[in-house]
Amino acid sequence: MATAIITETELTNYTGKASTSQSELVRLAVNDFVERYCARDFSKDTVDRAETHRIIEAYQRTLMVKKPPIVSLTKIETGEAGETASLVDSTSYEIADSQAGLIRMISTYFLPNIRYTVTYKGGWAAIPDGIKIAALS
Numbered sequence: 341m342a343t344a345i346i347t348e349t350e351l352t353n354y355t356g357k358a359s360t361s362q363s364e365l366v367r368l369a370v371n372d373f374v375e376r377y378c379a380r381d382f383s384k385d386t387v388d389r390a391e392t393h394r395i396i397e398a399y400q401r402t403l404m405v406k407k408p409p410i411v412s413l414t415k416i417e418t419g420e421a422g423e424t425a426s427l428v429d430s431t432s433y434e435i436a437d438s439q440a441g442l443i444r445m446i447s448t449y450f451l452p453n454i455r456y457t458v459t460y461k462g463g464w465a466a467i468p469d470g471i472k473i474a475a476l477s
Contacts, residue, residue, distance in 0.1 A: 343383035345371045345467055345475045354476045374475045380407060382471065384463035388414050391458050395450045403450055407462035408441025414459040416443070425457065 344367075351367045352359045375381060385407065393403055413435055417425035436444035441462065450456060 343381070343467070345374045345382060346472055350472065350476065370475050374471065382464060382467055384411065384465050385461040388412075388459050388461055391460070393456045393458065395452050395454055395456065398449075398452045400450045400452070401445050402436060403443045403456065403458065405441040405443065405458055405460060405462055408439060409462060409464065410435050410438040410441055410443075411461040411463070413443065414461075416459075417457045418454050419457075420455055428456075 346354075346367060348359050348364060348367055351363060351370075355363070357363065389407065391406055395403070415430070416428040416433060418428060419425040431446070432448055433443055433445050436442040443458065
């Protein structure tokens, strides 16, 4: 677990009970459950992350990263593990929807059966209120 979905103060305000060692265990359990249930880390990256995608469908124009929103997109490379990577021209793709984590090819497609490595920073600077409310409910 990389970040607190709910804080101790938010939990005590929601329950109306004073903080105890047991409430801290509940808070940690809730944070862990939400990240496992959603299958993602909600914290904001402070360094670039390299994420590998294998395109299955032919003529696919978009790719979705695993940790939206996209804060910055450094590069996209192709190549199998152990091979020298080839840089994809940065003028051939764009961030289509940073909040959804979508990258779109502009004048071509992501090719099928090719391994793409996307290097980017992602994640929220602050946990959205909707996620906090769901965690407390």
